[in-house]
Each structure stands twice: as structure tokens, then as C-alpha cells.
Amino acid sequence: MRTSLAVLALASLFASPVLAADGVAKAPPEGEYRKVSELVKLPDFLPGLGQLYVDPATLPAGPFLAYDHDGSLVSTIYMLPVADLTNKDKRFDDLAAPGGAVDHVDVYLNAGHPGVEMPHTHVVLWHVPAADEVRVAK
């Protein structure tokens, strides 16, 4: 009995994806991260993204850490101004990626919002399967 439990525990450990770095798997993340809706005037939960946290020193690129309604990390988002992406003298280097294993990636345009007040590209590293994106749909 004890052995099988131990095996089960071990199996579940290997079955789960690479775990997020300590301190970011659950909201609020540790470190310098602040809730975006407390930094700028934005809804606390953004449909399609979730509840966002960012270290203000890393704006505008981020990473932004996005959490579902249960406070579980669902994605890591970089917000890259279109103006910077068309500027040969601008680079984004060594952006932090504390969220662990990436299941898939979305890249799309955003018109801008408080905090990143210019058109920019969202690069979304999803840490959950595409089917689980509904957790932050609304």
C-alpha cells in the first residue's frame, strides 16, 4: 500500500509539466510583481488574459504574469510596442521567463491600454493547454 502510494506520488510528479519557478505559480507572485489594476486604471480581470501582475521596472515589455479566477498561473505575456519592433536600434534581450513549461504561444496586436499606452504586440506563452484558455475567457 505504502509503496503504491509512493509510486503514484512519483508518477504524478513526472506526469505534471515542468513546474513554474517558486513563487509565481499562484497569485500573487513573489518578488517585485504588482497587480496591474492597482498600477493603472484597468479592470482587475481582463477577458482573454486574466488577472495580470508585472514588475513596474520591466514596463512595457514585462513579463506580465496572468492568473485565472482561482489564482493559478495560465500565461506569461510580453507586450512589445510596434514602434520598437520596427526600430533597428531597439532590442528586447534577456526577458525573464519564470512561468515554467510552455504549452503553446499566441502572438497578436493590441491597440494599447493604460500601462502600455501605444499599439503593441502581445506575445503570450501559455502554460496551459489551448482548451484551458477558457479559464480566463471572461
Place this chain on the structure above:
Amino acid sequence: MIVTRRRVLRIGGVVLAGLAGTASGSTGGAAEIAMRGNEDGSDVWYDPVGLHVRPGQTIRWTNHDAGNAHTATAYHPHHAGRPARMPPDAVPWDSDYLLPGESFAVTLLVEGVYDYFCLPHEPAGMVGRIVVGSPPVAGPPPGDVPGVFPSVEQILREGSVRRSRTAAALRRRREHFVASCIS
């Protein structure tokens, strides 16, 4: 139920009424403009984008975009150093950021053409035009962007103008967008 906070300022030729939340039952006579965005936030706009009102009629903007904050801000040097694009004797307004469900209203008394924009979304083409009364139409106002602003003539003719979805209008908005991003 959202509590309504109301502040009314009377300054010269303009009456400003700022409303937070939904003022139910108080929309009689007001012309409504919705602030909208699509699902992924790549597109934002005022609906209608062009509006004809009579002097003294209240205009109310309401944020119907669940994923963003918007402003309705008059083109005026007081606002991000923009050029004045409103009658010289009228007072500029700025709604400040409106969260989803919040509203802001303004009453314009001076006849003329008023252009306004959304502070974070001007590069994305979120601009609008209000014509008050029947001002003389003498060509497009300074800084006009055809395809982004509807023409004064069309607003006077139709009363309320929604964003054009013609291929030509989409192309002009896209060109405006790209030019705004890289300038």
C-alpha cells in the same frame, strides 16, 4: 447597483457633467456614444464615430469594452499638447479613463466642429467628431484624416455616422495606424 457620482461644472460656453457608473433613467435627450473594442483588443473605436447634435444637447460616452479603459478627450493644447480642433471660444473636455460600464457626459453650447480622441488609443485611430448646430462648412478642419474622421458634410447629412467598413476606409485606417506607430 452602481452609485452615481455627479459633478457638474459650468465654464463659459460649455457644461461638463462627469458621471461614474450608470445613470439609469437619466438618458432622455442625451446622444449616446459607445466606446468599443473587439475581443482580443486589437481594434478600438467610438460608435458612432461622427455625431450631429443641437447646441445644449448632452452627449454621453459609455465604455462598453470589457477589456480596456478609454477616454473622450478634446483636441486642445491642454490635452497632451494636441492642436485645438474645436471652436476657439469653447472649453475643452477630458473624461479621464473610464472603466467598463462608466460614463462621462458633456454639453456643448457653441456651434462648430469638435474633434476628440482616446488618450491611449489615438495611434490606433480611436478618434471621433461632433458637429454642434449648423456651422458653416469650409473644407475639412485642420489636421483632418480622411477615412479616420468622417466628413462634416456626411455628419450633417446623416446625423450619426458609424465607422466605414469599405476596403478603402480600412486601408486608410491601416495606413494611419502604421504611420502613427513608427512616427
